[in-house]
Amino acid sequence: MNTIYDIQQLLKKFGTIIYVGDRIATLELMEEEVKELYQSQLIETKEFQTAIMLLRHEIRMLKDQKSD
Template identity: 45%
Template sequence: MKTLYDVQQLLKSYGTIVYLGDRESDIAMMMLELDELEQAGVLEKKQYDSAKVILAYELQQSRKS
């Protein structure tokens, strides 16, 4: 997993599609969804960590723009 798109596809595989119309809000919601999946024990720790790093980076880049 290397991109925001990869994270979106991961979430989609669990039935979650996030589109709020605002990039920062989308990323924040994806983070919450990842947290829920990890807490439920559905997501592997390695996938969770990788996705969170990608989302944190994307959020930071979004705020710079």
């Protein structure tokens, strides 16, 4: 898993498609869904850690761009 697209595909395997029109809000909801999958033991620890890291990095970058 290397991109946000990869995370979207992972969520899609579980029947979850998230799009709310706001990129940051979409990413935050994706993070919540990944957490739920992990807590339900549906994804491995490595997948969870990688997905969370990618999502948080992307959210941080977008928030930094907004503040400029």
